[in-house]
Amino acid sequence: VCTRFHTMDQVLHKMMKESDNLYAESMYYQIAASTGNRPASAKSARNVERQLIRKIGLNPSKYKLADGSGLSLYNYLSAELETMMLRYAFRNDNIKEHLIHALPIAGVDGTLKKRMGTLTGIISLAGYCKAANGHDLCFSIINNGIMHGNNARNFADKVCTLLCQP
Numbered sequence: 001v002c003t004r005f006h007t008m009d010q011v012l013h014k015m016m017k018e019s020d021n022l023y024a025e026s027m028y029y030q031i032a033a034s035t036g037n038r039p040a041s042a043k044s045a046r047n048v049e050r051q052l053i054r055k056i057g058l059n060p061s062k063y064k065l066a067d068g069s070g071l072s073l074y075n076y077l078s079a080e081l082e083t084m085m086l087r088y089a090f091r092n093d094n095i096k097e098h099l100i101h102a103l104p105i106a107g108v109d110g111t112l113k114k115r116m117g118t119l120t121g122i123i124s125l126a127g128y129c130k131a132a133n134g135h136d137l138c139f140s141i142i143n144n145g146i147m148h149g150n151n152a153r154n155f156a157d158k159v160c161t162l163l164c165q166p
Contacts (some may be wrong), residue, residue, distance in 0.1 A: 023070050
């Protein structure tokens with residue numbers, strides 16, 4: 001019998017910095033298992049997501065969440081939801097301390113070392129940045145139906161630059 005154990009930080013690091021979709025799906029089912037429902041199912045994980053969406057003050061019926069990695073074409077969410085989730089995480093030290101260290105840093109490491117990874121026709125970027133006045137900001141940019149990825153990436157870059165410059 002072989003048993004492996006990974007800390008939450010180890011899993012988050014691989015999942016977030018490297019955008020490992022298998023880790024994201026595994027985390028999704030771990031969340032489902034935490035509900036006590038057996039077997040763990042995507043439905044149980046979605047129920048936890050809906051509870052969190054309600055907790056942050058939004059209506060879960062406005063969104064459709066299908067998987068843990070975000071690769072499903074049946075995921076429908078908004079920049080508002082992503083930003084509210086980021087704000088919730090930032091304001092909760094128990095989440096923030098784990099999440100901040102797992103996020104890729106633009107131009108430094110992970111999926112943002114050279115540039116963002118993308119799906120065909122979709123360019124999105126969400127995270128935190130520090131404004132020139134020292135305030136921490138959370139943001140989300142989602143562009144669907146993209147014909148020219150460079151234009152959308154340049155747009156996201158310009159928005160992030162404007163958020164951070166004096």
